[in-house]
Amino acid sequence: MKKEKISNNVIRRLPRYLRRLDELTDAGVSRISSTELGQLLGFTPSQIRQDFNCFGEFGQQGYGYNVPALREQIAGILGMDRGYKAVLIGVGHIGRALIDNFCFSEWGINLVQAFDVDTDLIGKEFSGVHVSSVEDLTAYLKKNKVDIVVLAVPRDVALSTAEMLIDNGVHAIWNFTNVELVEPDSPVIVENVHFSDSLLALSYYVSDAYDSKKLKK
Amino acid sequence: MKKEKISNNVIRRLPRYLRRLDELTDAGVSRISSTELGQLLGFTPSQIRQDFNCFGEFGQQGYGYNVPALREQIAGILGMDRGYKAVLIGVGHIGRALIDNFCFSEWGINLVQAFDVDTDLIGKEFSGVHVSSVEDLTAYLKKNKVDIVVLAVPRDVALSTAEMLIDNGVHAIWNFTNVELVEPDSPVIVENVHFSDSLLALSYYVSDAYDSKKLKK
DNA sequence: TAGATTGTTAATCGATTAACAATC
């Protein structure tokens, strides 16, 4: 695997490749060219070949790419085969949605435990995931290696919870709180799922379409 | 407001400006320079001035930017003052999380109704949002102008539901299904909240940090 | 071998950063 700095744009495209390749595998397609894959994704063939070449030579001249093999390469690049352990903090609606409806294992992640403050939830189990008290979290983090913390707590405790986590050695947070958790230059890896940012971008594109008369009324 | 094509990168930064400006307003800060705002966001002052200049002249030489005024300008660009109406389809965990915990009105969006197939849910009301039967959806869309449909149905009905929506004149979808709803060149505006893409990007960054010894073990 | 398609270098395009004149 080559090792120059991979651009953020490339990284964000990798999961999209992966999903398409999964679909193609399911559909029984075993071989694809950069041109065909590009048509499916709306990318140019050049871009696809450049993207893959960041990591190695996955294709074969005159043939194209082997779909399952390429899929495994990308899964490996994304770390899906590393068995990362995740814990969830905050078993509200979003937390429950993630536990019950989001298949962590499909993406190579092992959701091993959940934590909440609500005594009605503590001790319960959802989809095989046990809920413990957040009071036990510090001790848990000392004993167990956790690669990713999924943060789904209410807004008003988001920052204090994040600080506590970082103080206890957490270095990667999947953030659903809609709150900025760290300073721009923090070494902690925070992946934000900011619903509001997404909705506002959509609102802009809708406005733009109305204004340019692409949409009526 | 100027009207060349605004780049996607700029649009994605606007909600981040907005959130910071809200924080600054709450903190009673009424004036800020591009340098100071840049430090808060991790952007260069040049980038900030360039971004704003896509839309007009919001600052004042020698002074900087008026925080509340700038905030209103950006809110306007994002369409927050247009009173867009949204309906939600799928009142599962994610749907409930959105209804109960996500404040649509804070972002200028009016969530007027929800739809589901579950007869236990139909007729109920959550946080002031009434749940109707999806069977009534087509009729509803005919009678009422809906700007945005929030799609939070299970994966296996995602595509068929989207097709039905588009057939009934829906032109903007906020997509929580983790499924690709339209072809690359579709005129329908789809804003994806793909949890898996986000998690896989995080997984990559974690892997990269481990490999480059920025994180141990 | 001929055809196809990659891997990779070169060209282009766009986005970010720097610089500075305008001006509050």
Place this chain on the structure above:
DNA sequence: TAGATTGTTAATCGATTAACAATC
């Protein structure tokens, strides 16, 4: 007026696209 900071043009940097030799 002097100092500060914008708005905007110019320079740089990086990402995308095009081209083509390598090769299966």
